Amino acid sequence: MRTFVKLLSLAIIAAFVLGAVATFPAKTHAQSERTITIGFTASQTGKYNVESTRQINGINLWIEQINGAGGITLSNGTVLKFETKFYDDESSTDRVQELYTRLVTQDGADFLISPYSSGLTDASALIAEQYGVVMLTAGAASDSTYQKGFTLVYQTYTPASRYLTGAVDLLAATDPDASRIAIVHENDKFSTDVANALNSYAEDLGYEIVLFEGYDSGTTDFAPFINKIEAADPDAILGGGHFQDGSTFARQLYEKDAGANMIALLVAPPEPTFAELGDAALGVVGPSQWEPLAQIDASKAEELGIEFYGPSSQEFTAAYMEMYDEEPSYHAAGGYMAGLLIQKAIEDADSTDTDDVAEALDNLDILTFFGRNSFDTSDDNHGLQVGHSMMYVQWQADGDELVKQIVFPFEAASAETVYPIGSE
Amino acid sequence: MTTQGTDAKPQNELLNTLLDNFKIWTKKLSHPGLWITIVGVFILGYLPIADQSPEAAFANATARESTFTILMSIVLVSSLNILLGYTGYVSFGHIVFYGLGGYVGLYTIIEHQWPLWKAMAAGGAAAGVLALVLGSAILRLRGAYFALATIGINEAMRAFVSNYDPFGGAVGLSIHFRVYRETYGSYQDAFLVMYKAMLGLAIAAVVLSYLVKSSKFGLGLMAIREDEDASDIMGVIPYRSKIIAYMLSAILPGMVGVVFFFKASTIEPAAAFKLHTSIEWLVMIMLGGFGTIMGPVLGAYGYQNLRTILLTSEFFKNIQLAVAGLMLLGIILFIPAGLIGWLRRHISFTRRVLT
Numbered sequence: 109m110r111t112f113v114k115l116l117s118l119a120i121i122a123a124f125v126l127g128a129v130a131t132f133p134a135k136t137h138a139q140s141e142r143t144i145t146i147g148f149t150a151s152q153t154g155k156y157n158v159e160s161t162r163q164i165n166g167i168n169l170w171i172e173q174i175n176g177a178g179g180i181t182l183s184n185g186t187v188l189k190f191e192t193k194f195y196d197d198e199s200s201t202d203r204v205q206e207l208y209t210r211l212v213t214q215d216g217a218d219f220l221i222s223p224y225s226s227g228l229t230d231a232s233a234l235i236a237e238q239y240g241v242v243m244l245t246a247g248a249a250s251d252s253t254y255q256k257g258f259t260l261v262y263q264t265y266t267p268a269s270r271y272l273t274g275a276v277d278l279l280a281a282t283d284p285d286a287s288r289i290a291i292v293h294e295n296d297k298f299s300t301d302v303a304n305a306l307n308s309y310a311e312d313l314g315y316e317i318v319l320f321e322g323y324d325s326g327t328t329d330f331a332p333f334i335n336k337i338e339a340a341d342p343d344a345i346l347g348g349g350h351f352q353d354g355s356t357f358a359r360q361l362y363e364k365d366a367g368a369n370m371i372a373l374l375v376a377p378p379e380p381t382f383a384e385l386g387d388a389a390l391g392v393v394g395p396s397q398w399e400p401l402a403q404i405d406a407s408k409a410e411e412l413g414i415e416f417y418g419p420s421s422q423e424f425t426a427a428y429m430e431m432y433d434e435e436p437s438y439h440a441a442g443g444y445m446a447g448l449l450i451q452k453a454i455e456d457a458d459s460t461d462t463d464d465v466a467e468a469l470d471n472l473d474i475l476t477f478f479g480r481n482s483f484d485t486s487d488d489n490h491g492l493q494v495g496h497s498m499m500y501v502q503w504q505a506d507g508d509e510l511v512k513q514i515v516f517p518f519e520a521a522s523a524e525t526v527y528p529i530g531s532e
Numbered sequence: 533m534t535t536q537g538t539d540a541k542p543q544n545e546l547l548n549t550l551l552d553n554f555k556i557w558t559k560k561l562s563h564p565g566l567w568i569t570i571v572g573v574f575i576l577g578y579l580p581i582a583d584q585s586p587e588a589a590f591a592n593a594t595a596r597e598s599t600f601t602i603l604m605s606i607v608l609v610s611s612l613n614i615l616l617g618y619t620g621y622v623s624f625g626h627i628v629f630y631g632l633g634g635y636v637g638l639y640t641i642i643e644h645q646w647p648l649w650k651a652m653a654a655g656g657a658a659a660g661v662l663a664l665v666l667g668s669a670i671l672r673l674r675g676a677y678f679a680l681a682t683i684g685i686n687e688a689m690r691a692f693v694s695n696y697d698p699f700g701g702a703v704g705l706s707i708h709f710r711v712y713r714e715t716y717g718s719y720q721d722a723f724l725v726m727y728k729a730m731l732g733l734a735i736a737a738v739v740l741s742y743l744v745k746s747s748k749f750g751l752g753l754m755a756i757r758e759d760e761d762a763s764d765i766m767g768v769i770p771y772r773s774k775i776i777a778y779m780l781s782a783i784l785p786g787m788v789g790v791v792f793f794f795k796a797s798t799i800e801p802a803a804a805f806k807l808h809t810s811i812e813w814l815v816m817i818m819l820g821g822f823g824t825i826m827g828p829v830l831g832a833y834g835y836q837n838l839r840t841i842l843l844t845s846e847f848f849k850n851i852q853l854a855v856a857g858l859m860l861l862g863i864i865l866f867i868p869a870g871l872i873g874w875l876r877r878h879i880s881f882t883r884r885v886l887t
Contacts, residue, residue: 195849196849201796201803203839206600209594210594210844214594227803231797234712234797238723250703252703256708295695295701324694
């Protein structure tokens with residue numbers, strides 16, 4: 109026993125010493141290497157792990173495809189291959205700056221992709237700016253990140269202010285008599301930003317907001333909110349937050365039969381695993397950055413008079429399903445898209461230099477399988493996504509199966525909206 | 533003449549007591565343990581910023597970041613140790629002071645353009661006042677009841693801030709990038725200022741915990757830890773002492789909150805009042821040895837380094853939480869007195885040096 113305790117303490121002391129050694133950096137990345145490192149942190153543990161895992165899948169698929177196609181060849185003959193380097197940020201701000209600093213100064217990351225949430229992205233974007241590295245954000249939807257004066261941060265997704273506004277348009281188009289909206293949202297930065305923008309948009313259109321409530325991020329019992337919803341008697345319930353709370357909210361709305369005609373929730377419904385809720389998922393609408401069913405290809409780009417770049421929607425979906433044996437969600441597509449934007453910008457710039465690539469991104473206006481992409485270049489909103497817009501999905505019954513259909517915008521719709529919910 | 537004679541005697545006595553006190557304190561302050569710790573913390577903090585050339589600054593950037601995390605933990609854990617280690621009161625929700633300090637500090641920086649040091653003072657003061665008010669209410673509770681109350685306070689504060697508009701509600705507060713450039717030249721320079729501030733706070737935390745421990749007041753706290761009722765009879769006023777200890781353990785964490793969230797440029801309720809982090813502080817204290825000066829410092833250093841290794845190693849990064857958990861379980865099971873406690877017990881020489 110005594111010896112064991114001694115051995116154990118020796119091991120711990122050794123761990124301390126190792127730690128001290130590891131604190132001091134290894135040699136930085138060699139300049140002659142033409143492998144481009146894409147650095148990012150992901151929330152492998154913590155509350156965003158579902159969304160984050162999909163995003164990594166998307167990035168890895170892009171890496172595999174670009175390297176499989178022989179990389180990018182610059183005009184001076186240099187061939188660029190790509191690799192990723194990432195760490196777990198545990199969905200927490202505590203170490204995210206440290207990890208991004210490590211990615212840039214030790215792992216030699218040439219480009220960065222943001223962490224999943226807006227708060228983590230705000231902190232890590234400072235590191236990108238400090239060291240002059242371009243950062244593509246995927247998942248950091250809050251508009252405020254792009255109003256902080258950053259010059260190298262570019263947004264892949266449609267910003268929070270336009271996340272749920274389409275659901276109001278959908279409601280207006282489907283049911284002109286609807287007038288009462290309840291907004292119940294997760295009390296965090298992203299969802300509150302969405303809810304505030306939604307609130308003013310709906311009020312401008314003449315809707316009455318009969319309930320505007322935030323719930324705590326870890327909420328598992330929505331009964332108090334559902335009681336308030338029932339008392340307020342809305343035509344539509346809009347809101348939600350992230351995957352875990354959104355799924356629970358949808359299930360409890362169904363179990364308690366809250367009685368609105370339309371339910372539209374953030375983030376959770378577009379994830380394929382949302383179907384595991386069974387009947388509770390039926391009829392739920394959700395905003396999606398992208399859907400496998402969306403028909404986006406070169407012909408659409410011709411109509412818009414802009415360039416089409418990268419795979420078509422079908423090609424992406426097929427490749428993703430072959431690699432991961434599941435249908436891609438928009439988080440997966442977003443990860444892939446962040447890589448594709450880096451690829452396109454390097455090609456346009458014919459360089460990997462930060463200033464050149466940033467300039468190429470500033471001038472970018474393309475259509476990809478993910479939708480249109482271009483960035484705000486004003487000082488006040490630099491990097492904000494202005495080209496892309498949301499689609500809205502609804503889970504509908506197809507015999508015994510649940511299928512996710514695009515219901516809005518109507519020109520991209522794959523099915524009619526089921527309204528009121530449960531009328532099918 | 534007579535008046536002079538009667539006056540002279542008390543003056544001498546006063547002088548003598550002062551002299552005695554001075555001797556006692558110089559003896560106390562010359563304890564090798566204190567100086568080893570101060571010098572150790574200083575060297576740890578100084579190494580990554582010693583060479584200011586751009587190349588060295590780039591090469592040492594990661595070391596600076598990890599050391600910043602360690603220094604931060606040293607302040608937080610040493611402060612908590614005053615309450616947990618000396619007084620024996622477990623505060624699970626101690627992060628409330630860090631979060632509140634961060635909020636008050638960022639608020640003054642954004643709304644009133646206060647410089648960092650002033651914001652730190654404001655954050656520390658806010659944490660101190662909160663501790664005074666809360667302490668008056670909950671320090672009449674003992675043991676598990678107190679520990680549970682501290683969790684409740686943290687959750688209540690989070691819920692309050694989430695709905696308090698001047699603090700940005702659920703969206704939180706965010707600093708514009710130009711603030712760093714306009715005030716400090718660049719984010720790098722701003723970070724250097726924050727880093728030095730954190731180093732200063734770490735040394736202050738070590739000195740403070742030593743001063744408390746070696747004072748009569750500290751002796752009273754330890755008497756409360758061993759037997760609160762007996763200490764009461766012996767002349768310690770437990771309620772008052774506990775409130776002072778609670779305040780002392782809250783002020784520096786409040787200041788740390790300001791520096792950390794100024795560095796992150798953003799604060800949200802979920803990040804500011806994260807209960808999980810509070811528990812990590814307890815683990816660091818247990819690891820190093822509670823109730824000692826060096827224990828929390830070593831615990832913070834060891835724990836944060838271990839986390840860095842696990843987070844960044846190719847092999848461990850996917851299972852880092854499980855490994856950390858197992859190691860901690862082992863430590864609690866086999867060396868419950870922590871590293872310092874174990875060394876003091878088993879190697880007699882260390883008793884004179886380690887404190």
